Amino acid sequence: MGFGMRRTALASGTALLLCLGTVGTAIADEELPSPAAGDLEQAVTTDDVAVQDGDDINDRPGWEDGDATGVVSPHYCDGPQTWIEITSKKNYHVPAWWNGTKYKDGPGGTMMVSVTKGGTVSMEISVGAEAEAGVVLAKAKTSINVKVAGSVTVTTGHNDTHNIATHKYGHLQYGSWGYKISWKKWRRRGDGCGSPTLVKSGTATLPTSETGWKYWETSS
Numbered sequence: 001m002g003f004g005m006r007r008t009a010l011a012s013g014t015a016l017l018l019c020l021g022t023v024g025t026a027i028a029d030e031e032l033p034s035p036a037a038g039d040l041e042q043a044v045t046t047d048d049v050a051v052q053d054g055d056d057i058n059d060r061p062g063w064e065d066g067d068a069t070g071v072v073s074p075h076y077c078d079g080p081q082t083w084i085e086i087t088s089k090k091n092y093h094v095p096a097w098w099n100g101t102k103y104k105d106g107p108g109g110t111m112m113v114s115v116t117k118g119g120t121v122s123m124e125i126s127v128g129a130e131a132e133a134g135v136v137l138a139k140a141k142t143s144i145n146v147k148v149a150g151s152v153t154v155t156t157g158h159n160d161t162h163n164i165a166t167h168k169y170g171h172l173q174y175g176s177w178g179y180k181i182s183w184k185k186w187r188r189r190g191d192g193c194g195s196p197t198l199v200k201s202g203t204a205t206l207p208t209s210e211t212g213w214k215y216w217e218t219s220s
Contacts (some may be wrong), residue, residue, distance in 0.1 A: 077193040084132070084139040085184045087201075092180035093214040094207045095173050096121050096154055106169035106217075113172050113213070115158040121176045121211070122151040126202030136183050136204055144179055147208040152176050160213045168217040175214065176207035 095102070100116035125133045133150070140148045154174065164170035182203050186196040 081188045081196075082199070083186055084135050085186060086139055086143050086181055087184055088182040089144055089179050090181075092178055092205055093173070093175050094121055094124075094178040094205050095175040095214075100156075101154070101174040103172045104169060106164045108164050108166045108168065111160075111162045111164060111170050111172055113160050113162075115154060115156050115174050118153070118155045120151045120153055121207045123149070123204060123206050125204040129200060129202040129204075132183075132185060132200065132202070133204070135185075136181075137206065139183070140179070140181060140204075140206055144181070144206075145208065147210065148178065148206040149208060152207045152209055152211060154211060158211070158213070162213075162215050165217055167219075169220060171216050171218065173214045175211065177210045177212060178205060178207040180205050 096115075096119060098117060098119045101119075103111060103113045105111045123133060123137060125136065129136075137148065137150055158174060160172060162170060162172060180203065183201065184198060185200040187199050188194055188196050
């Protein structure tokens with residue numbers, strides 16, 4: 001090989017080394033630095049997020065499986081409690097039982113009546129429950145009708161005329177258009193969180209301020 005050819009080969013080898021060095025430098029410049037031991041960011045492992053690309057994290061199998069644990073429902077306990085519950089009600093004509101408020105006539109014809117003596121139509125409660133009357137009345141006012149009352153005054157007058165069917169007897173009774181109810185009294189002891197105990201139960205008739213005549217017919 002001549003001197004000229006050796007110089008050409010040497011120059012080519014030098015150029016190749018320079019090219020490789022440049023490529024190595026470019027690759028080194030693009031590498032991301034490894035996090036230092038004191039960095040706050042931690043590497044995420046496959047155990048931290050077990051979800052495939054494109055899946056929503058809330059769609060992971062088993063996300064809602066199993067019962068919740070460690071959840072305590074709040075209790076609203078107010079200590080010892082006693083209360084009245086109205087268990088049933090129906091419209092009821094509370095009669096005025098004194099003379100001059102009830103009439104019967106017939107058979108057939110026409111009845112012409114009037115209240116001839118004033119008085120009071122009062123609430124009635126089952127025997128032995130007189131002490132509960134005030135509480136039962138208060139509960140009825142809030143849960144049934146604000147017009148219910150412990151008593152209603154009836155004055156004289158209040159005329160009425162009614163035709164009686166042939167061969168029938170007519171009846172007219174003056175009173176209050178009120179309610180007949182059933183009630184229960186309950187109690188919780190201690191902190192008030194336990195099951196209630198039935199203390200007493202009964203019935204009551206409750207007048208309202210709406211008064212008038214009730215008419216019906218019988219065969220005799």
